[in-house]
Amino acid sequence: MDLSFALSNFLSPPILFFFLGLLAVLVRSDLEIPQPIPKFLSLYLMLAIGFKGGVELGQSTPGGQVLLTLGAAIVMAAVVPVYCFFILRRRLNVYNAAAIAATYGSVSAVTFVTATAFLDQSGIPYGGYMVAAMALMESPAIVVAVILARLALSKPGPDGTAPTLETGWSHLLRDAFFNSSVFLILGSLLVGVITGDRGQTALHPFTNALFQGMLCFFLLDMGIVAARRLKNLRTSGGFLLGFAILIPLFNALLGIGLSRLLGLGTGDALLLTTLCASASYIAVPAAMRLALPEANPGLSLPLALAVTFPLNITLGLPLYLALIQRFGS
Amino acid sequence: MDLSFALSNFLSPPILFFFLGLLAVLVRSDLEIPQPIPKFLSLYLMLAIGFKGGVELGQSTPGGQVLLTLGAAIVMAAVVPVYCFFILRRRLNVYNAAAIAATYGSVSAVTFVTATAFLDQSGIPYGGYMVAAMALMESPAIVVAVILARLALSKPGPDGTAPTLETGWSHLLRDAFFNSSVFLILGSLLVGVITGDRGQTALHPFTNALFQGMLCFFLLDMGIVAARRLKNLRTSGGFLLGFAILIPLFNALLGIGLSRLLGLGTGDALLLTTLCASASYIAVPAAMRLALPEANPGLSLPLALAVTFPLNITLGLPLYLALIQRFGS
């Protein structure tokens, strides 16, 4: 790994504020950012990243490669939960295996946003369509994981019971494809595409100039939340901890390979890789809580939030970039 | 109507985000902007519009025409509820007729703000004193409507009862003239007048550069809220629906005529017209809930919020502008 890249990432304001949040909990400071401020910051980040991506997308002439990349991204998001599910089934019941598989098959918008800030700082360009890729990768894992759970439950388990899933498909699909994060990102992207340069001029101070500051503020909160969840990890055991560290790395390698196959540029490759490596800790846990309430969110959330997320934004980004630059296109 | 104007309004970021909010509810997304974020955004918009208007006002030399316009605006705000009341009495009881009359006599600050954004985009100038006109038009309708209700109730109704109004006049006048919206707009206007250029330099990035972005965010929420109220319209019936569509248009025509009489420029005429056409869905419903609790806010709010507001900001603005440019000064 190129050390200067790693260091410049570590010493960037967003990452430092994330560490500051972690530290606040470790020294038991009473620092906290009360709701709904973090919710506001995350809505802002999604609106801004969507809009910026849309403006950029509207200015480029998307060729076949863009469609291919979007398709590949969706396929990745549908395949990852399958092997995750079978790995997790070795130790966990159907519900928890499906919930965690969905978490790691889906993506984290904040990890993506941090990756774009990392690229901006490093002066590496990326395509606006990657924002669409992110939004499209959020939902498939939810549907795949529920299908897997349903199949597994249809044959009676070791305890002889075969509980049915209560929530109907229409509910599930709506929760998966119209959840607030997917909806706001794709919607803002559309506004960006439609309004183009004129929209950009009007919104630039809001969506661009403020972006880094709002991200710092939000990552300060993420640090606090992640540190609070750290203590839940004690109950997870070595198997899940190993899963939360190794699966993202494995998924990242798949992402790098895929990027190479698709012939993506460095920036786009890093974003796709980061998406593959990231795990959802907002949309998916909520959707799973509705579709599979028997699953324990106390298992999946600490892994995604307190292990995989910090790993990706601190070590992951420079590591993936170094690998892409060495082995990439 | 000049189609290019209509289209450029439809395709501006604020209006598109309003539609995005509507759509979120239609597809039953769980997107929502939790309180008090929308409250914060609306306080911001009032502070910013007030301050900007004040700075502008401080730099101009307000002549007699300004005072005349302010006076005419107040008269309009006092006259509109009178005929609205008698129209509404044909179908509604005294309480509901008075509450809806007050709603349509008063104004909507967000409609005004959207109109200024529309003018900015179209490159049409307008005077800072119009912000004062808006603030002064908020309260009279409340007082007039309560007087009308009191008069109507003093003669026994068809059911023989003559209930008295509970809240005293001092309460009512305070609620009308010092309500938070009037107070914040006029207060910020005063700060703008006093601090002038120096204030402007200090606050420009906050009150001006962010303005369009904050407006988009707020209109996204307004879209969600308006769509949620849409289903309440079923109980309103055709009479009230017609009222909510036709009265704003009629009031707009009065506004256009008045602007012509006063010899206002295009920008100021559009703002006055929009004020006449707009209906209050924040200050007035709250004041009516206190003064006339027998009125059902479930009737007045959906009309103002889910019919008149969308109508004004989407079709109304370009239509009024086209009419002003054809028949105006």
Added chain:
Amino acid sequence: MDLSFALSNFLSPPILFFFLGLLAVLVRSDLEIPQPIPKFLSLYLMLAIGFKGGVELGQSTPGGQVLLTLGAAIVMAAVVPVYCFFILRRRLNVYNAAAIAATYGSVSAVTFVTATAFLDQSGIPYGGYMVAAMALMESPAIVVAVILARLALSKPGPDGTAPTLETGWSHLLRDAFFNSSVFLILGSLLVGVITGDRGQTALHPFTNALFQGMLCFFLLDMGIVAARRLKNLRTSGGFLLGFAILIPLFNALLGIGLSRLLGLGTGDALLLTTLCASASYIAVPAAMRLALPEANPGLSLPLALAVTFPLNITLGLPLYLALIQRFGS
């Protein structure tokens, strides 16, 4: 006092918005800024002031004088509560005397922030290390006041009882030194020092351009809150009112003398003086509520919030500046 300075301070947007908040309560407007918006604004101000100070500090070469100033600041923060305690003991019980002494020994971050805005407007430079001085002056008074209370309570009081303090020292020290305000200011300062110019470029629109606007918004709320607490003052009596007016002035004089001894420049001297004169109304009341729950926050808070704070930001700042310019270095 130089009248033009006083006037230019009075007529600056932040102070005018503070008065607007006061006025809102006086005319009984329903204007309010609901929590957690004010909390968000105060977190923003601390993050921004810390970060800006850190960037500035990282660019200068801190000499021995800086360390001397920081040391002197800490000593002041530890000495002030001692004589305050003994003055207050003449009329109050141990608990209330200790709580108010801690309040006036500690500092108010918002007063400091308003002082920096005042200096910026007046074009007077100041050092980033003063932000560190502020953070370091928050905690000592808490510890000193609790020690004083403990000593006073160890000898039986007039009522023969000698209640013990419940909360342990480790809790107390943590509440004192890692409270959110100290932690966030010093943490952001560190981020500023580490990221320097690159961080500054990324965050400038957020931490600098927005600063005045966010301060105005926050002071609007402070005006409302201060005015609400004004009515609590009736129970305070003349002694406490006199204390809340005279002690800050006395502390300011000590601060001016100290600044002269240390040979500080005008800007740094004003900031140190303002810190000495200011009283904490956020961190200290909460810490005292935990350490000395017998103390009545209804006594200390109105004094700090509704008397000393307005006094310092309106008359204090220009007065202290005039004195420093006449008698200072």
Added chain:
Amino acid sequence: MQAVKRVEIVTDTLQLDRVLELLDKAGVSGYTVIRNAEGKGHRGVRSGDDVTRVFQNSYILTACTEEQLEKVVAAVRPVLKRVGGMCLVSDALWVLH
């Protein structure tokens, strides 16, 4: 522990100040208020996530003596009649301290 009457009132937040004033006049020793309550009743659904505040409820809990209860109920009933809301009375023991 001392027997008290536990009175719960739900009504419009906009009417909160007036109801609390009535409780004070009825001589209760205190009350607890939770704002931002939502609900459904004869006037339909009232939920709080609104730009306006007219659909927001508040929940009030007051523990009072049997004698105060009558005054409280007499004071609150007309308000509930006029603006809507609910009032429940139950028995409880107050832990003296």
Added chain:
Amino acid sequence: MQAVKRVEIVTDTLQLDRVLELLDKAGVSGYTVIRNAEGKGHRGVRSGDDVTRVFQNSYILTACTEEQLEKVVAAVRPVLKRVGGMCLVSDALWVLH
């Protein structure tokens, strides 16, 4: 005043809509909801200050008749069994207005 059953339910906010639908079907005349409740129970600590909403509770209060009570309990029990939560029943008097 009229004797009613006072039913308190605490469960996941994400399940709130479903529970309220069940109450409606059971025929209750109304209910009051307080969101943002935190708590602890068999599933451990659930506190609300989170980016995700999966650890947030809501508190529901409904006053109903004895007959409705059975329906309410029958409707709510399976949900609580599946997703967790608590349900308490007590006696109260409804102040008529």
Added chain:
Amino acid sequence: MQAVKRVEIVTDTLQLDRVLELLDKAGVSGYTVIRNAEGKGHRGVRSGDDVTRVFQNSYILTACTEEQLEKVVAAVRPVLKRVGGMCLVSDALWVLH
């Protein structure tokens, strides 16, 4: 359904962690907390819309057995005595699930 004691505590939010710790030690099976409660009592009006948190109350509800009740009351009473607050005890039925 099983008979339980319904304990309601209102006290300073700043003291919340300590009170919950005491409840845990008293062995209760769970509790529900609503922050941002306001109120009035012997120490005057306490309302939450403040920059500081010293005037904010929290509301705690715990359902416990008769035996636990004694421990809970014994544990909570000194805190209420020192920092202020209220504690009510009433009867309820716990819906088993």
